[in-house]
Amino acid sequence: MNWLTDISNIIKFMPEAIIAGVLLSVSASMVGVILVLKRFSMIGDGLSHVGFGAFSLALAANTFLDAHLNVSIDKTGWEYLVAIPLVIIVAYILLRLGESKKIKGDASIALIASSALAIGYLAINLTGGTSADISKYMFGSITTVTTTQMYICCGVAAVVIGLFLCFSNHIFAVTFDESFAKAIGLHTKTFNTILSILTAVIIVFGMRIMGTLLISSIIIFPALTSMKLFNNFKKVVWSSAIISALCFIIAFFAFYQYSSAASIVIVNLIAFIIATIVGKIIRRFSKK
Amino acid sequence: MSLISCRNLKVGYYGKPILSDVNLDINSGEFICIIGDNGSGKSTLIKTMLRLAQPLGGKIVYDSSLKKTSVGYLPQEIKAKSDFPATVFEVVISGCINRLGIRASYNKEERAIAMRYIKTLEIEDIIHKSFRELSGGERQRTLLARALCSSEKVLFLDEPFNALDIHVTNHLYHTLAKINSEYGVTIVMISHDVETALKHVNKVVYVDGTVKFVGTPCEYKKLGGQNNELAN
Ligand SMILES: Nc1ncnc2c1ncn2[C@@H]1O[C@H](COP(=O)(O)OP(=O)(O)O)[C@@H](O)[C@H]1O
Ligand SMILES: [Mg+2]
Numbered sequence: 001m002n003w004l005t006d007i008s009n010i011i012k013f014m015p016e017a018i019i020a021g022v023l024l025s026v027s028a029s030m031v032g033v034i035l036v037l038k039r040f041s042m043i044g045d046g047l048s049h050v051g052f053g054a055f056s057l058a059l060a061a062n063t064f065l066d067a068h069l070n071v072s073i074d075k076t077g078w079e080y081l082v083a084i085p086l087v088i089i090v091a092y093i094l095l096r097l098g099e100s101k102k103i104k105g106d107a108s109i110a111l112i113a114s115s116a117l118a119i120g121y122l123a124i125n126l127t128g129g130t131s132a133d134i135s136k137y138m139f140g141s142i143t144t145v146t147t148t149q150m151y152i153c154c155g156v157a158a159v160v161i162g163l164f165l166c167f168s169n170h171i172f173a174v175t176f177d178e179s180f181a182k183a184i185g186l187h188t189k190t191f192n193t194i195l196s197i198l199t200a201v202i203i204v205f206g207m208r209i210m211g212t213l214l215i216s217s218i219i220i221f222p223a224l225t226s227m228k229l230f231n232n233f234k235k236v237v238w239s240s241a242i243i244s245a246l247c248f249i250i251a252f253f254a255f256y257q258y259s260s261a262a263s264i265v266i267v268n269l270i271a272f273i274i275a276t277i278v279g280k281i282i283r284r285f286s287k288k
Numbered sequence: 289m290s291l292i293s294c295r296n297l298k299v300g301y302y303g304k305p306i307l308s309d310v311n312l313d314i315n316s317g318e319f320i321c322i323i324g325d326n327g328s329g330k331s332t333l334i335k336t337m338l339r340l341a342q343p344l345g346g347k348i349v350y351d352s353s354l355k356k357t358s359v360g361y362l363p364q365e366i367k368a369k370s371d372f373p374a375t376v377f378e379v380v381i382s383g384c385i386n387r388l389g390i391r392a393s394y395n396k397e398e399r400a401i402a403m404r405y406i407k408t409l410e411i412e413d414i415i416h417k418s419f420r421e422l423s424g425g426e427r428q429r430t431l432l433a434r435a436l437c438s439s440e441k442v443l444f445l446d447e448p449f450n451a452l453d454i455h456v457t458n459h460l461y462h463t464l465a466k467i468n469s470e471y472g473v474t475i476v477m478i479s480h481d482v483e484t485a486l487k488h489v490n491k492v493v494y495v496d497g498t499v500k501f502v503g504t505p506c507e508y509k510k511l512g513g514q515n516n517e518l519a520n
Binding site: 037165166167168169170172173176177178179180181182183184185186227230231232233235236 | 335338339340355357359360361363366367371372373374375378379382383385386388390392393394418419420421434435438444
């Protein structure tokens with residue numbers, strides 16, 4: 001059995017990638033349900049561009065410092081220290097903007113995304129970075145996930161799953177009707193702060209796997225897929241977690257020799273199409 | 289006893305006032321209807337009292353017995369999103385969320401409260417139906433049941449009779465009158481149908497730039513006979 005040995009080899013050589021990928025897919029899809037329902041589907045896309053800008057700036061600063069100063073400091077992971085706070089701040093601002101009627105949320109996301117992309121691209125070019133540097137952030141690379149990153153993904157997934165286990169009723173109330181929830185005394189501000197932090201962290205680490213261009217798909221696709229199948233909030237949340245994990249695993253093993261990010265998107269797309277058809281059939285039969 | 293008291297309150301958006309010098313007391317046990325033209329700031333006034341909008345001036349004094357968790361609210365329109373996956377029961381019981389604290393799930397008592405108002409509003413048959421598949425009237429009754437779940441003291445209803453037929457409207461008025469008189473829930477309501485509202489409420493507030501009239505339906509009718517502006 002050729003493919004069986006293949007699979008066991010992959011598991012042996014890349015356990016970090018698999019664990020991190022599954023956990024990230026699960027967290028992204030659960031938070032994604034909230035984002036999709038709050039009409040913030042595009043926020044993942046916007047924030048990943050900001051993440052790209054931040055990574056590029058960090059990389060450029062790195063090259064610059066190396067060339068002009070003769071100090072060598074340990075800079076492992078410092079691009080994350082730049083990217084995460086920045087993306088959290090932008091996430092918070094974008095989620096707040098969505099509430100005001102004066103500025104259109106989607107327009108501001110597009111504005112910020114393209115500016116960040118341009119700044120990052122320019123910074124890499126000016127400091128003589130290569131297209132390999134750009135491609136690493138643009139398309140991601142799951143095979144280079146480190147042990148530290150895997151632990152961070154475990155932490156993020158634990159927080160997301162824990163929050164949904166303990167507060168799914170609260171999450172439902174705020175997502176369904178924020179002003180009602182606020183009026184009757186819920187702390188919607190705390191909710192939005194937690195949501196922006198989680199979204200930012202998921203996107204910044206997800207970019208490692210999915211890249212800037214495709215990360216928003218693992219946030220949006222599973223939510224849309226399960227919304228085709230269920231009309232109960234909790235079922236949608238948990239089923240999208242399961243669908244997301246399954247899609248990742250299928251994509252990872254079936255297409256490991258190709259681009260992992262692209263195959264994850266394709267498998268998610270196929271799942272979405274199947275769910276659309278199944279959903280239609282279920283509805284037709286339940287009407288009778 | 290005045291539960292909420294607006295003093296020289298100025299409400300509006302982005303620094304532009306819509307209503308100024310609002311002096312208004314919401315007293316315990318009242319059944320109030322706020323009336324006024326479209327865009328005259330009725331919804332904004334309610335939202336400011338609910339702390340959903342910032343007052344531009346003046347102040348609102350809340351009675352110390354009035355916790356944030358003792359108000360119910362029916363928004364004029366809810367942004368929910370025609371594709372939101374939620375059953376009617378999920379939506380109604382989410383009105384109990386302010387009783388939940390940090391508990392993970394609703395207890396028996398809260399489920400009973402939800403069921404009580406589901407019966408009151410005659411939506412037992414559709415509790416497992418998807419919220420996105422409801423008609424306008426069914427939606428409104430679901431949201432009203434949710435509002436009733438969250439209120440122990442004060443209920444704010446922003447045009448609750450939108451999209452409801454006469455039968456349901458009358459039934460609802462009786463329900464509201466009952467929870468007002470029997471359970472002592474204070475109700476602040478906005479309605480366009482002044483005529484019907486006058487038959488059921490015990491206080492009328494007319495707004496146009498400021499509070500132009502406060503009084504009983506009787507007084508309002510008397511004044512309205514002489515004053516064309518108010519009769520509109
Ligand atoms: N979120 C908002 N931002 C800015 N202006 C608003 C907002 N909501 C309502 N308005 C404006 O405030 C005015 C009063 O609105 P509203 O209180 O809804 O009136 P009513 O409920 O009496 O019909 C209207 O002119 C409306 O356009
Ligand atoms: Mg209004």
